[in-house]
Amino acid sequence: MTIELHGYQYSVYSWIARLALHEKGVAYRWVEVNPFVENIPVGYLATHPFKRVPALIDAYFVLYETGAITRYVDEAFEGPRLQPVEPRARARCNQIVSIADSYAYWPLVRQVFSQGVFRPAMSHPVDASEFQRGLEAAPRVLAALETIAGGGRYLCGNHLSLADIHLAPMIGYFVLADEGGALLRNYGRLNDWWLEFSARPAFAATMPRLPQV
Numbered sequence: 001m002t003i004e005l006h007g008y009q010y011s012v013y014s015w016i017a018r019l020a021l022h023e024k025g026v027a028y029r030w031v032e033v034n035p036f037v038e039n040i041p042v043g044y045l046a047t048h049p050f051k052r053v054p055a056l057i058d059a060y061f062v063l064y065e066t067g068a069i070t071r072y073v074d075e076a077f078e079g080p081r082l083q084p085v086e087p088r089a090r091a092r093c094n095q096i097v098s099i100a101d102s103y104a105y106w107p108l109v110r111q112v113f114s115q116g117v118f119r120p121a122m123s124h125p126v127d128a129s130e131f132q133r134g135l136e137a138a139p140r141v142l143a144a145l146e147t148i149a150g151g152g153r154y155l156c157g158n159h160l161s162l163a164d165i166h167l168a169p170m171i172g173y174f175v176l177a178d179e180g181g182a183l184l185r186n187y188g189r190l191n192d193w194w195l196e197f198s199a200r201p202a203f204a205a206t207m208p209r210l211p212q213v
């Protein structure tokens with residue numbers, strides 16, 4: 001039975017789920033759902049009662065929450081292991097995923113990317129003060145990540161992990177704003193990681209195609 005991923009083409013969380021599936025080598029069928037519209041298909045609320053994306057359906061197993069989806073993808077399918085086994089490295093990996101959700105998503109994606117890149121590209125009104133607030137909040141997040149990023153090629157050592165997969169789309173959107181890119185360059189290890197990760201074929205293959213500004 002085909003795995004389905006229900007998501008919105010520009011959603012950063014849907015991008016994370018696609019990246020995990022791609023890196024794991026799992027085939028899936030994409031079902032486009034825009035969670036921001038009023039008239040979302042009623043049936044979707046049975047899949048995701050909080051009206052967010054993404055949601056993964058594997059046979060009759062319905063799963064939402066991106067961190068749960070990426071862990072399931074890693075644990076349920078063959079392919080490269082995407083979570084460290086050693087307890088401290090695994091804890092770091094989980095910590096970075098949680099930091100991305102709790103502290104990075106809002107300023108980096110919803111304030112800087114949405115207001116500085118996405119909304120202008122979609123000809124939607126922009127709130128410049130939200131953009132500014134995102135830029136002001138970002139250094140604290142980037143500094144925290146810089147402190148805990150390991151010295152290896154990836155955030156949790158020399159192997160790709162769900163920490164990289166969760167954070168990269170958020171950074172990928174953030175640096176589309178020139179101000180975001182300039183801020184990231186102040187954090188040497190994080191910037192080196194970013195250069196390494198963003199060169200992976202899966203990153204380009206899954207990156208949303210934004211309308212041209």
Ligand SMILES: N[C@@H](CCC(=O)N[C@@H](CS)C(=O)NCC(=O)O)C(=O)O
Pocket residue numbers: 010011012013014035036051052053054064065066067
């Ligand atoms: N906690 C959810 C967050 C997902 C989320 O916020 N997705 C955004 C798109 S990137 C969404 O559906 N937003 C719709 C809305 O805010 O109404 C997860 O980890 O999957």
